[in-house]
Amino acid sequence: MLKLLITRPIADPVLDQARRLFDVTVHTKGAMSEKDCADALATYDAILPTLGNPFTRDVFAGDIRCKMLGNFGVGYNHIDTQAAAAAGVIVSNTPDVLTDATADIALTLLLATARRAGEGERLVRSGAWGGFDGKGLMGTHVTGKTLGVIGMGRIGQAIAARCHYGFGMDVVFHNRSPKVTTVPATQLDSLHAVMAAADFVVVATPGGADTTKLIDADALAQMKPSGIFINISRGEVVDETALIDALEAGQITGAGLDVYENEPHVPARLRALENCVLLPHLGSATDETRQAMAQMALDNIIAWSEGRDPPQRVN
Ligand code: GLV
Numbered sequence: 539m540l541k542l543l544i545t546r547p548i549a550d551p552v553l554d555q556a557r558r559l560f561d562v563t564v565h566t567k568g569a570m571s572e573k574d575c576a577d578a579l580a581t582y583d584a585i586l587p588t589l590g591n592p593f594t595r596d597v598f599a600g601d602i603r604c605k606m607l608g609n610f611g612v613g614y615n616h617i618d619t620q621a622a623a624a625a626g627v628i629v630s631n632t633p634d635v636l637t638d639a640t641a642d643i644a645l646t647l648l649l650a651t652a653r654r655a656g657e658g659e660r661l662v663r664s665g666a667w668g669g670f671d672g673k674g675l676m677g678t679h680v681t682g683k684t685l686g687v688i689g690m691g692r693i694g695q696a697i698a699a700r701c702h703y704g705f706g707m708d709v710v711f712h713n714r715s716p717k718v719t720t721v722p723a724t725q726l727d728s729l730h731a732v733m734a735a736a737d738f739v740v741v742a743t744p745g746g747a748d749t750t751k752l753i754d755a756d757a758l759a760q761m762k763p764s765g766i767f768i769n770i771s772r773g774e775v776v777d778e779t780a781l782i783d784a785l786e787a788g789q790i791t792g793a794g795l796d797v798y799e800n801e802p803h804v805p806a807r808l809r810a811l812e813n814c815v816l817l818p819h820l821g822s823a824t825d826e827t828r829q830a831m832a833q834m835a836l837d838n839i840i841a842w843s844e845g846r847d848p849p850q851r852v853n
Contacts, residue, residue, distance in 0.1 A: 641696035647794025686736025689743030745772030
């Protein structure tokens with residue numbers, strides 16, 4: 539039987555199927571180091587890894603038994619796919635199945651930040667709420683405002699659809715290549731133009747070298763003082779220190795974040811800010827979505843094990 543390592547527990551029905559087909563080990567000790575990843579490549583025929591497992595260039599330099607990484611997640615910026623290919627390791631991901639859940643978390647953050655739901659929740663739980671207040675915790679109106687999407691891929695378009703059809707918002711966007719969308723939306727000439735035009739900026743690009751610190755202090759400086767910034771993609775796309783500076787200085791009104799530069803570390807300065815809603819990378823975290831992701835990751839590994847090309851192969 540082929541040896542398969544699963545680096546985080548997955549949905550039981552998918553795990554049961556994996557156990558019927560492979561000699562399965564589940565890594566239950568939390569984070570994996572580069573050494574753990576290198577050891578895994580030397581020990582297993584296939585791996586079902588996930589976010590945060592550092593399959594870096596160096597990790598592919600040692601002895602390699604593994605031929606297949608069926609990643610659990612659409613983003614694979616934690617895997618050096620070129621180094622993997624050079625070492626004869628196929629990599630696949632899990633697109634589409636998490637588009638709706640991730641777009642929903644963007645809207646959760648957008649509404650919660652605009653309407654100061656985090657602050658309100660903390661107030662009620664503290665026992666200090668003094669009753670309905672005609673001028674208390676005033677938020678920002680959402681309906682009819684302008685949404686700016688940075689990265690108009692599948693998830694960006696799902697966010698645009700929710701905002702346009704659900705909240706009557708105009709949509710402008712920045713995308714590195716020209717994009718025709720089914721949702722009414724205008725592609726602007728530059729990232730800065732979108733940052734300046736939008737009331738709500740939502741980042742939905744992939745991570746990786748091409749987008750690292752795409753949102754820097756200059757980009758943030760284009761935003762309206764009333765602007766709200768949302769990131770559901772990867773923390774590395776944003777210069778986190780520049781964002782904290784902008785929030786502390788009141789240069790923008792608020793931020794809703796699902797992702798951070800060095801997860802699970804969230805800087806104390808960010809955690810201290812009342813005008814931020816901070817989630818622990820929940821984009822795809824519904825039972826249905828996580829099970830579909832696990833199934834897709836396993837299906838790719840099964841395809842490889844049967845000599846077929848994995849359908850969601852990325853390298
Ligand atoms: C989640 O962030 C994913 O990439 O699937």
